[in-house]
Amino acid sequence: MIDILPLTEEYLEETYQLEKLSFSEPWSRMTFIKELENPHSHYYILLKDEKLIGYAGMLAVLDEGHIMNIAVDRAFRGQGVGKQLVNTLLDKARQLGLIGLTLEVRSSNRPAISLYESLGFVNVGIRKDYYHYPLEDGIIMWNYFADS
Template sequence: MEIARMEAGQVSAVAALERQCFSEPWSERTLAQELENPRAAFWAASEGGRLAGYAGMHRVLDEGYIANVAVDAAFRRQGVATALLRTLLEDAQIHGLSFVTLEVREGNLAAISFYRKLGFQEVGRRKGFYTAPQEDAVLMTLFLSGNSADSAR
């Protein structure tokens, strides 16, 4: 598996993956704009030339906000999400971030368990954050002691 910065040539495949994974997917236009955003870090995982997954994060001052993590159904449970999250956390370390946070559907127990294994803690909830279906978001944060992503390894 290869992890590299998302490129313009991958936007269509990433948008298709968004449609596969999310009830309210980002558009190709939105994804393409993220490539121009200097505060964004979007990474793609490929296997045999095929997009296996992608993840993106926004950096604001010393804070990181994970926007999306998506893995193609054919590549799940093969370490793709772990490799992508570790890449985001390494990016956070390079940029001296204090913490990284994300929202996850309260009903997505597999994702919540996955994030906990990486060291994320539940720090709050956002009532009615998701639609289609309506659901609360669990807010999870990983505090980076000494600006190090070592706790995720």
């Protein structure tokens, strides 16, 4: 059974553990705690048979939604979990009346770029040397709701 729920303190540790497994520069536990406390942050977890296998979050900045983070448990990638989570953020952004969703992604991160493209995001620019460990450009992507 699949459930997508807002992230709560109860699942913070599992979310943090998945973060550590997914990124070369993972967020700290404290960053997740701060995101939970921020009224403009909206984080969701995806549970399969009550086990956390993915999460995604966005921050509403004025009328823009920024995808801050998304990760799926390696054992469950390529099964549409990421797509369900980004769709949840798109629904929430529309519900909040935002103009669209934007994000940065490592230029080498083909799975993530393909995921975003499959949901209508387009490449609008580059942030030179945006990422470290390893140093890499960030691609800026946008999904403007007026275009869809």
